[in-house]
Amino acid sequence: MKYLFALALLFLAATASFAQTSPDYYRFPNTYLFIQPPNDAFSSMNELVGLTTSDQSSYIRAENFVRAEEEMVDEFFLADFDPADFEEKEIPGGVLKYAWKKALTAIHPDSMFIYAAKVYVSEEVNYILLGYQKNLDEATSAQILHSIANLKVDLARAIDPFEGKSFRMNLEEIPLQYCEAFKSDWMVMLTADGTAFPAGADKSTMVISARPYGGEAIEEQIKAKRMEISKSEEWGAESLKWQKYVLLQPGNEGLVVYEYYHLSGDKLYRVEAKIYAPSGISEAQVDEFVGTFELK
Numbered sequence: 001m002k003y004l005f006a007l008a009l010l011f012l013a014a015t016a017s018f019a020q021t022s023p024d025y026y027r028f029p030n031t032y033l034f035i036q037p038p039n040d041a042f043s044s045m046n047e048l049v050g051l052t053t054s055d056q057s058s059y060i061r062a063e064n065f066v067r068a069e070e071e072m073v074d075e076f077f078l079a080d081f082d083p084a085d086f087e088e089k090e091i092p093g094g095v096l097k098y099a100w101k102k103a104l105t106a107i108h109p110d111s112m113f114i115y116a117a118k119v120y121v122s123e124e125v126n127y128i129l130l131g132y133q134k135n136l137d138e139a140t141s142a143q144i145l146h147s148i149a150n151l152k153v154d155l156a157r158a159i160d161p162f163e164g165k166s167f168r169m170n171l172e173e174i175p176l177q178y179c180e181a182f183k184s185d186w187m188v189m190l191t192a193d194g195t196a197f198p199a200g201a202d203k204s205t206m207v208i209s210a211r212p213y214g215g216e217a218i219e220e221q222i223k224a225k226r227m228e229i230s231k232s233e234e235w236g237a238e239s240l241k242w243q244k245y246v247l248l249q250p251g252n253e254g255l256v257v258y259e260y261y262h263l264s265g266d267k268l269y270r271v272e273a274k275i276y277a278p279s280g281i282s283e284a285q286v287d288e289f290v291g292t293f294e295l296k
Contacts, residue, residue: 031127177193242262
């Protein structure tokens, strides 16, 4: 559970804009899972897959897992829970197991309460749902548990990989497929065949990310990866400028890496395209794709 509490501290420290929610079901971004907000205090936060209160004293988030990963999920996320702690019920689209308990941690030892649930849908689509409440408010606890107990799954609703993120791109402009198995609050991944580890000869990948900027020197980061800068230039329209790099890896003649960096406020947006022969994707095609980037 150390990872869970590290996430809790991260979210408590984060600053982000909050979007208004309605009493209707809220969809966890990049998932088929829907929940009713426990009360009007809960809303969605940019780059966070879940709901939180404006003072960040409570949050609820969800992540996908496949059945083969369940043992790892139990060990990594649910180590403080006993199987006997969970209640089980059928919900629309799946089977739910859920529980909550006082946190076993030195952080807020008298006031941290943890919620956990697993939603079983299929071999490939299942969800681990996690949350905390910083202070025990009986009314809020009851509302959260009611919301969790009334989760639903709708596999008919198409996934938008940019939902909940501060950026968007036109995926139709590049011959790579969205990798649904790779889900992230702040990142979108495309691969040659839509799987995390492409099975064919073409291992091309593209990662679009947005992360806090701490003033790191970009070229120093590139050198640390043992890449050679073949070209560096300012690129893009006046309204949205990128620093573009074309990188080569000594000893790997079949790989060309295109990296684009754009700083907006306190976030560094980055597009990294690793193009392996024999993909045939050209630099002009990558440029065209990056040209569709827009901040929401």
